[in-house]
Amino acid sequence: MVSERHTILVANRGEIAMRIMRACCELGHDFVCLYTDVDEFSGHVALARELGGDRCVYRVSSYLDANEIFSVADQARATAVHPGYGFFAEDYRFARRVVRRDRAMCFIGPSWWIIRDLGDKINTKRIARTLGVPTIPGSDRPIYDEMEAESIAGNLFEFQKSQGIRGGMVLVKASAGGGGMGIEEVQDPDQFRSVFRRVRNYAKRNFNDEGVLIEQRVFDFNHLEVQIVSERGGQRHVHFGTRNCSVQSSGKQKRIEVAPGFAPAEIPYAFDAERVLEEITHHSLAMAGEVGYDNVGTWEWIVTPRGEPFLMEVNTRIQVENGVSAAIARIDGQDPVNIISEQIRLALGDPMGYGQSDVWLCGVGIEYRLVAEDPEKEFAPCGGQVSRFSWQDAPWLEVHTQVPREQAYEIPMEYDPNLALAIVWGESLEQARERGNLFLDSLVLEGKASGGGFHSNVAFLRERTQGLLEF
Secondary structure, three states: OOOOOOEEEEOOOHHHHHHHHHHHHHHOOEEEEEEOHHHOOOHHHHHHHHHHOHHHEEEOOOOOOHHHHHHHHHHHOOOEEEOOOOOOOOOHHHHHHHHHOOOOOEEOOOOHHHHHHHHOHHHHHHHHHHOOOOEOOEOOOOEOOHHHHHHHHHHHHHHHHHOOOOOOOEEEEEOOOOOOOOEEEEOOHHHHHHHHHHHHHHHHHHHOOOOEEEEEOOOOOEEEEEEEEEOOOOOOEEEEEEEEEEEEOOOOOEEEEEEOOOOOOOOOOOOOHHHHHHHHHHHHHHHHHHHOOOOEEEEEEEEOOOOOEEEEEEEOOOOOOHHHHHHHEEEOOOOEOOHHHHHHHHHOOOOOOOOHHHEEEOOEEEEEEEEOEEHHHOOEEOOEEEEEEEOOOOOOEEEEEOOOOOOOEEEOOOOOOEEEEEEEEEOOHHHHHHHHHHHHHHOEEEEEEOOEOOOOOHHHHHHHHOOOOOO
């Protein structure tokens, strides 16, 4: 551990703020906690007072007001900032400001220029292709010329036809877009030109950039991830295995994650699943080394039904699902690793102290995201109050939640209505699924909503548990 004691400002809320605060205490650091009016009774505020007293709790008007966050940092004499996930976690300008301001602090995450370079999906694709890392077929730069765009689309349709794909499709995307905006699908090559013009005009109006990307549309894929941890300086990199995030809501929001990403010892696949896991891990580590990655990050992949992996993007932050990878990872056979603690320790300059050969991957982990939503109505968020929330504790179970177990909790609709993360571990996939069902069956989650009945996704999670990791 580094000898210097830090005061770490936790620039986030809910369960991730709670896990960061506990990690700070474990490592011997102080912390500062933020909350807004609607989060006054959140568990992360109660835990902050329990661990650090009133002196470490600060009310702010918004978690997205950088000036206010830096004002709190100066009042508290914070020496580091942990952004958690969401909010400022992948904002390279914020990260740069943290380390370059007059009273500079440490940013708990990758260096700002790495966030900038890998946050650009086009740049990430270019880097990947120079290393021979497979990416989704299509353009790796914005296309402005209509004839060039048609040529790329034509090649993609031919490629899909050669692969035996019936009803091939390409995606036309505004290169400067985000959040699903400015994307159209084209199944008929004769319609491509009109769609290209429409997306290009949309991009110009909304983003002041006519650039368009053309990519192959991949169907029926599994969404896999590789958890990478790197030392400050970018010289040493290890992975903590893979995870499968294919169980998602209709809005493509993850709901169940499983580590490792496939279970070839228990499930027959139509391809060499072990080889795919090894391949995506190898490619992810190669890219981390090439860019000098220097903290925690996730390489996100899609795998086709034929076992073909394609890199989608790199997430330069801790992810919600870090805990399910931690559940299966051991260093020198010790207790499961705490990836958040590793993130903090390494960001503050501590040497890694281990290599890949010291990392053991054991068993299977399942992470459930408990959300106040109605899966029967396109996963519509459910506001209201949680009146009862409890479960049966077990040595193989971890539950992270900001919802108090002893009192009612008003769900703040200003944020995603996430209630808890539950992480189950088993020696095998079969045992992990059995334990997952035991947890879900023991769960008591009740509430009331102003617009009708209270809804959660517990039944959806139970239904999807049985088929986990089946392609």
